[in-house]
Amino acid sequence: MLGIVRQRIARQGINASGMRIQSLVCASRDYSSAAKEMTVRDALNSALDEEMSADPKVFLMGEEVGEYQGAYKISKGLLDKYGPERVRDTPITEAGFTGIGVGAAYYGLKPVIEFMTFNFSMQAIDHIINSAAKSNYMSAGQISVPIVFRGPNGAAAGVGAQHSQCYAAWYSSCPGLKVLAPYSSEDARGLLKAAIRDPDPVIFLENELLYGESFPVSAEVFDSSFCLPIGKAKIEREGKDVTITAFSKMVGYSLKAAEILAKEGISAEVINLRSIRPLDRAAINASVRKTNRLVTVEEGFPQHGVGAEICASVVEDSFEYLDAPVERIAGADVPMPYAANLERMAVPQIEDIVRAAKRACYRSVPMAATA
Amino acid sequence: MASLGAVINHHSCWVPHFTDHHPQSPSNPIHHFLRNPDAISSSNNTTPFASNRFNYTEAGRRLDSIGDTTDDTGVLNFPGGKVKFTPEMEFVSPSSTERIRCYRVLDDNGQPITNHNFVQISEEVAVKMYSDMATLQVMDTIFYEAQRQGRISFYLTTIGEEAINIASAAALHFDDLIFPQYREPGVLLWRGFTLQEFANQCFGNEADYGKGRQMPIHYGSNKHNYITVSSTIATQLPHAVGAAYALKMDGRDACTVTYFGDGGTSEGDFHAALNFAAVMEAPVIFICRNNGWAISTPVSDQFRSDGIAVRGQAYGVHSIRVDGNDALAMFSAVEAARRIAINEQKPILIEALTYRAGHHSTSDDSTKYRPAEEIEWWRIEQDPVSRFRKWIEANGWWSDEAEYKHRTTIRKQLLDAIQVAEKSKKPPIAEMFADVYDVPPSNLFEQERSLRETIQRHPQDFPPDFPF
Numbered sequence: 001m002l003g004i005v006r007q008r009i010a011r012q013g014i015n016a017s018g019m020r021i022q023s024l025v026c027a028s029r030d031y032s033s034a035a036k037e038m039t040v041r042d043a044l045n046s047a048l049d050e051e052m053s054a055d056p057k058v059f060l061m062g063e064e065v066g067e068y069q070g071a072y073k074i075s076k077g078l079l080d081k082y083g084p085e086r087v088r089d090t091p092i093t094e095a096g097f098t099g100i101g102v103g104a105a106y107y108g109l110k111p112v113i114e115f116m117t118f119n120f121s122m123q124a125i126d127h128i129i130n131s132a133a134k135s136n137y138m139s140a141g142q143i144s145v146p147i148v149f150r151g152p153n154g155a156a157a158g159v160g161a162q163h164s165q166c167y168a169a170w171y172s173s174c175p176g177l178k179v180l181a182p183y184s185s186e187d188a189r190g191l192l193k194a195a196i197r198d199p200d201p202v203i204f205l206e207n208e209l210l211y212g213e214s215f216p217v218s219a220e221v222f223d224s225s226f227c228l229p230i231g232k233a234k235i236e237r238e239g240k241d242v243t244i245t246a247f248s249k250m251v252g253y254s255l256k257a258a259e260i261l262a263k264e265g266i267s268a269e270v271i272n273l274r275s276i277r278p279l280d281r282a283a284i285n286a287s288v289r290k291t292n293r294l295v296t297v298e299e300g301f302p303q304h305g306v307g308a309e310i311c312a313s314v315v316e317d318s319f320e321y322l323d324a325p326v327e328r329i330a331g332a333d334v335p336m337p338y339a340a341n342l343e344r345m346a347v348p349q350i351e352d353i354v355r356a357a358k359r360a361c362y363r364s365v366p367m368a369a370t371a
Numbered sequence: 372m373a374s375l376g377a378v379i380n381h382h383s384c385w386v387p388h389f390t391d392h393h394p395q396s397p398s399n400p401i402h403h404f405l406r407n408p409d410a411i412s413s414s415n416n417t418t419p420f421a422s423n424r425f426n427y428t429e430a431g432r433r434l435d436s437i438g439d440t441t442d443d444t445g446v447l448n449f450p451g452g453k454v455k456f457t458p459e460m461e462f463v464s465p466s467s468t469e470r471i472r473c474y475r476v477l478d479d480n481g482q483p484i485t486n487h488n489f490v491q492i493s494e495e496v497a498v499k500m501y502s503d504m505a506t507l508q509v510m511d512t513i514f515y516e517a518q519r520q521g522r523i524s525f526y527l528t529t530i531g532e533e534a535i536n537i538a539s540a541a542a543l544h545f546d547d548l549i550f551p552q553y554r555e556p557g558v559l560l561w562r563g564f565t566l567q568e569f570a571n572q573c574f575g576n577e578a579d580y581g582k583g584r585q586m587p588i589h590y591g592s593n594k595h596n597y598i599t600v601s602s603t604i605a606t607q608l609p610h611a612v613g614a615a616y617a618l619k620m621d622g623r624d625a626c627t628v629t630y631f632g633d634g635g636t637s638e639g640d641f642h643a644a645l646n647f648a649a650v651m652e653a654p655v656i657f658i659c660r661n662n663g664w665a666i667s668t669p670v671s672d673q674f675r676s677d678g679i680a681v682r683g684q685a686y687g688v689h690s691i692r693v694d695g696n697d698a699l700a701m702f703s704a705v706e707a708a709r710r711i712a713i714n715e716q717k718p719i720l721i722e723a724l725t726y727r728a729g730h731h732s733t734s735d736d737s738t739k740y741r742p743a744e745e746i747e748w749w750r751i752e753q754d755p756v757s758r759f760r761k762w763i764e765a766n767g768w769w770s771d772e773a774e775y776k777h778r779t780t781i782r783k784q785l786l787d788a789i790q791v792a793e794k795s796k797k798p799p800i801a802e803m804f805a806d807v808y809d810v811p812p813s814n815l816f817e818q819e820r821s822l823r824e825t826i827q828r829h830p831q832d833f834p835p836d837f838p839f
């Protein structure tokens with residue numbers, strides 16, 4: 001595809017920080033003893049519902065969140081249950097309700113701000129970066145900003161350049177923010193609850209195409225006390241030959257790629273990042289030290305992307321463990337086209353991940369023949 | 372195609388009643404020296420541009436004008452103008468006792484209201500206006516259906532707003548630059564954009580002027596002076612002001628026209644655009660389609676002002692409220708607005724009251740949040756197309772036979788256009804990388820080369836019909 005940007009790491013690079021990761025924390029507990037299924041939409045909805053019921057300071061605000069129950073029906077039933085003061089429909093003014101949310105957070109409320117898509121958060125980014133992210137620091141801890149900004153992020157299908165951008169790299173480059181990107185229903189529930197309870201501003205990046213997907217969930221996930229740690233990745237599938245890092249929808253693609261690879265005798269370890277900032281460098285490096293190979297996958301643009309950061313982290317901390325150049329898969333370096341054929345070329349596909357993993361394992365054609 | 376609006380400026384005596392509370396009336400003859408080439412040298416021009424269009428003659432003056440102020444003790448000489456003192460502590464009311472009235476000339480039955488005040492239009496223009504409105508209806512029905520059949524990914528109708536679309540377009544000139552929201556394809560239709568061109572865009576094929584880069588209904592055409600639709604609400608408003616400023620600098624006899632919804636007026640861009648347009652004295656016409664709804668948000672949740680027109684006044688912009696379902700009133704108001712915008716080099720705000728008689732888009736079911744009777748009433752009783760039809764029929768310019776012929780012809784043309792658009796090739800790979808920059812940088816060449824190689828080496832991973 002097109003999305004592949006090949007990253008070769010200079011062999012003579014010296015680890016700038018000299019840091020070595022000591023504790024190789026395994027990020028997640030295993031809830032795979034699951035029986036029931038739940039959609040990501042229901043996971044988000046139930047997380048909101050439970051947190052609103054547990055804490056009267058939590059309220060939801062955004063375009064169409066009340067009467068319409070959210071552009072993607074994430075807030076279904078909440079207006080009826082909590083009333084219009086806590087499920088607040090707004091005029092079409094992203095800069096307005098984002099700034100107002102920040103102000104409410106300054107004064108003790110815990111707003112959850114929904115963007116119809118994160119593309120429209122660009123209208124309001126000053127309040128997110130210059131107000132929400134920096135106030136706690138600038139006020140020396142006097143003004144905390146417990147706020148969550150959530151909504152679909154990244155490419156959907158057939159909606160063109162102004163509705164399809166991934167903002168994970170943008171927001172995760174800003175200190176003061178925490179950035180989460182759930183993949184499964186377990187992630188969605190556990191991370192949204194964590195985000196709402198967190199005292200800092202959290203950017204919560206959902207994916208429109210995952211809302212309707214069902215995932216098996218354990219009884220523990222259903223428990224209202226369930227919560228996931230911010231800053232911890234999850235190993236979705238263990239493997240020994242190559243590490244694949246991904247977040248959001250790309251986790252699913254990576255898991256499918258891992259299945260295909262398994263048939264060809266390659267054992268891929270798939271890391272679901274869950275948290276983009278803080279990034280679980282420990283989990284990533286531990287995995288790479290085991291597999292000695294790394295493929296990063298994301299839908300966003302390649303330059304200064306999440307993959308670039310992961311690659312840098314591995315070069316800094318586990319350079320001598322690498323047996324192959326890091327493979328970086330990203331969206332094409334162009335605004336998203338609409339035409340279905342071009343759109344398909346502009347975002348990573350499962351086959352792209354399979355080919356990249358094979359290259360990393362020297363199982364395909366020689367390096368010179370790119371791709 | 373030349374705008375037919377250009378040939379019908381026969382009205383002479385009608386002076387529009389724009390909401391204007393400044394003593395200087397719209398007839399203030401600034402335009403006298405606009406066309407006087409000597410004005411450049413004769414005026415002692417201290418503005419940065421050597422054009423008389425930059426004499427901000429009225430600025431500052433208007434706020435001073437509170438009558439003769441011989442008794443200066445009752446007056447504060449404020450930098451923004453003189454302000455009278457009063458011992459009364461009085462808060463300005465959030466609303467006036469009477470709402471701004473709505474200009475209309477045809478009643479619900481398409482009969483001219485007595486003492487009407489509208490621009491006379493020729494049979495030729497009237498018939499084209501009506502047939503384009505009818506075409507828009509047929510186009511909406513057929514494209515909507517195509518989306519429902521899964522042939523295009525998205526569509527959005529203009530149902531109920533045909534008069535705003537077509538009548539405003541008819542009153543403008545072809546050179547006037549359009550900055551649309553998304554519910555104004557009628558302006559393009561009026562300007563000669565063909566049904567095939569509409570279909571090509573919706574199908575994102577090779578022939579689409581946007582090269583398949585934009586969602587359906589995001590039409591745009593340089594040669595029709597129609598800036599490509601932008602998905603982000605209200606961003607077109609400041610753009611229109613900027614372009615109007617460019618027209619002003621060039622001394623062109625044209626204005627920019629931007630359309631937007633009631634919802635769009637909540638964005639900061641609306642406020643910035645109005646304020647800048649006023650301060651920069653930019654020849655721009657703001658046309659707000661106040662259709663009562665922004666997806667599921669009713670206007671009562673959107674703002675608490677008396678609609679949009681009052682805001683124009685607050686920003687120092689001539690404003691008028693018009694019945695958006697009355698094509699004649701709409702035509703007349705836009706025609707007058709254009710004259711003021713260009714002759715007086717000033718912005719104008721038109722609030723057209725209407726109703727979004729269709730769902731917001733193909734992703735919406737509006738019966739979930741508004742009463743079906745409300746939709747029906749507007750759709751049937753207030754339909755702007757049948758209202759205008761009654762008027763042209765009464766003039767003897769239209770008949771049942773003409774109606775039948777027109778609709779069947781358009782229907783057939785559209786079905787053909789859709790077939791052609793659907794069968795046409797999708798844009799080729801090269802189009803994916805073109806236009807990111809004016810001149811593609813080497814990394815994009817590299818990307819394209821690498822993609823082509825990948826497809827050649829792994830054809831099984833790619834769709835077979837991909838235009839290479």
Ligand SMILES: Cc1ncc(C[n+]2csc(CCOP(=O)(O)OP(=O)(O)O)c2C)c(N)n1
Pocket residue numbers: 063092094116120123554602603604631632633634635636660662664665666727731
């Ligand atoms: C910045 C931004 N915020 C939100 C949206 C989502 N959105 C698309 S259309 C729309 C409603 C607009 O309503 P209005 O301006 O009244 O126009 P109408 O659809 O009624 O013609 C909204 C909220 C968007 N496209 N851009």
Ligand SMILES: [Mg+2]
Pocket residue numbers: 632633634660661662663664665666727
């Ligand atoms: Mg509207």
